[in-house]
Amino acid sequence: MTDQKIDVIGFGNAIVDVLAKCDDAFLEKFEIPKGGMILIDGDKASAIYADMAPGVEVSGGSNANAIACIASLGGHGGFVGKVAADALGEIFRHDLKSMGVEYETAPLEGGPETGRCLVNVTPDAQRSMATFLGAAGHVTNDDVDEDQIARGEISFFEGYLFEQPDARDAFVRACEIARKHGKRTALTLSDASVIERQGATIADFVRDHIDILLANEAEAAALFETEDLAVVAEKARIMAPLTAVTRSEDGSLLIPRDGETVDVAARRPDALEDTTGAGDAYAGGFLLGLARGYDLPRAGALGSLAASEVISHFGARPAASLKKLADSAGLL
């Protein structure tokens, strides 16, 4: 038992990424949408993996990547997500705990292996993902810890995991606990396809339980059924107390229900190497800023800073200390 305050607790898929190079024919053969993400079962994962080039393994998961950024910024993060009691699970756990993240979710016993995301990179540097959720999809109410949520400023949920019915129940329970303790909740929509599949269910969840909604332009367009950002802002104000719409090199829009829209500039990276994880990193910086009580422009700038570091190198977690960068930029 500890009484240490947590800035942000993430609830997401506990996934190890397997990165390898491929050509376009490979993606076609296995019907992996280029630049997108599909969920696959264990048999298809085995078939794809058997045909993949030699790879590199690295801890991933959208929400966990955001929490890693929070830790790199010097914040205290927590994570809730399910691995199996196997070597990949140990790797995933190590990589968060070694950054100081509180991660105590019990491993899944007697179920599938730790989840993995098969990331195939074509010569044009696009990443196409096929995810075998494995143990990751087995988050339940039992993994929700009231004490931990009460110590956290913001509980942050991953849209990808929202698609698992048991996990969705756990999200609702965690949100209720957060509200009871006067804490805030946040959701990233993760991918436009999540909205297509979940439709009204996810909109209802946002309206009923979420204080801070994060979406990129495509996800916002899918949710609000318009590409007109003025209309997006209007509808977002009705749906959530605060919405952040990320717009790649055009920065982000922060849309509070009861205030003016704030236009946040993107931060130019030293080099543009790999955009994977940009949205996760933005979420990490932005939510840490909100947890610390920063105003919207400063919280948004912290998100832009984290994103600019992550896209400057290969890999979705920060390679340099984000705290040092943010200190130099006067943002912490």
Add this chain to the structure above:
Amino acid sequence: MTDQKIDVIGFGNAIVDVLAKCDDAFLEKFEIPKGGMILIDGDKASAIYADMAPGVEVSGGSNANAIACIASLGGHGGFVGKVAADALGEIFRHDLKSMGVEYETAPLEGGPETGRCLVNVTPDAQRSMATFLGAAGHVTNDDVDEDQIARGEISFFEGYLFEQPDARDAFVRACEIARKHGKRTALTLSDASVIERQGATIADFVRDHIDILLANEAEAAALFETEDLAVVAEKARIMAPLTAVTRSEDGSLLIPRDGETVDVAARRPDALEDTTGAGDAYAGGFLLGLARGYDLPRAGALGSLAASEVISHFGARPAASLKKLADSAGLL
């Protein structure tokens, strides 16, 4: 049963590398010699890993890296080495088989986990390694396949694995089979510390069983007890039919028992990023050349080419097709 010819069959440690950044104090705390390699037990591996920064996992093992280079050159390689029936073992196997390497060694049942090498990289880009052999040390006579050795031109042994008594017995058996079928044998000394610990044992093994000896300057100095390369050459001619001494940017010396020493130039890399794996890559290119019947200058040049590619990027296995590079250079 197949009758496909194999260029080189490697016998070595089946190891997955875990790479992370550290500072000098970390190395001191765990008594890891800077730039060197120590063997550790499972408890120490757990203690070091718990304290390590977030990492990246990638298949390794000195001999397996050489075989990966042979496959990348378009050669047909085989590998004998022991993993456990776990996720890291699957990764190691996949990364060789996906390159077309014949790798059918049965996984270890009921023993330790798949071996791993904890590679800690200090800010000066030096790599310091702590290796938990795990299943890798459990190679025995049962893993030696007469049919496979008979199909191979050269059987290539790793000095690191020579230190395990059961594996050493397996090496002797494999050498006897190779001789019986009129095939050649090769050994890399792996590290000067191996010679310090094994002394006369390894010298006797070379004299009795090895046709091609590979060593870097430090290893040759330890084995022949002199740093004078002329004396090294004299003693090498007595010990083995052919010796290759690698000398980093000074290239390599090829010392046939019954001929003149051949001086092979190093090949300048596009960029010098990480020298790990240079010796393994050289061994791969050189042995493939010998297996194909190339003369010494051409086989040595193929070794230099493979090494120059591997040191031009982070990681010990080739990132580009070595076959394409060697074709352009007119070496295949």
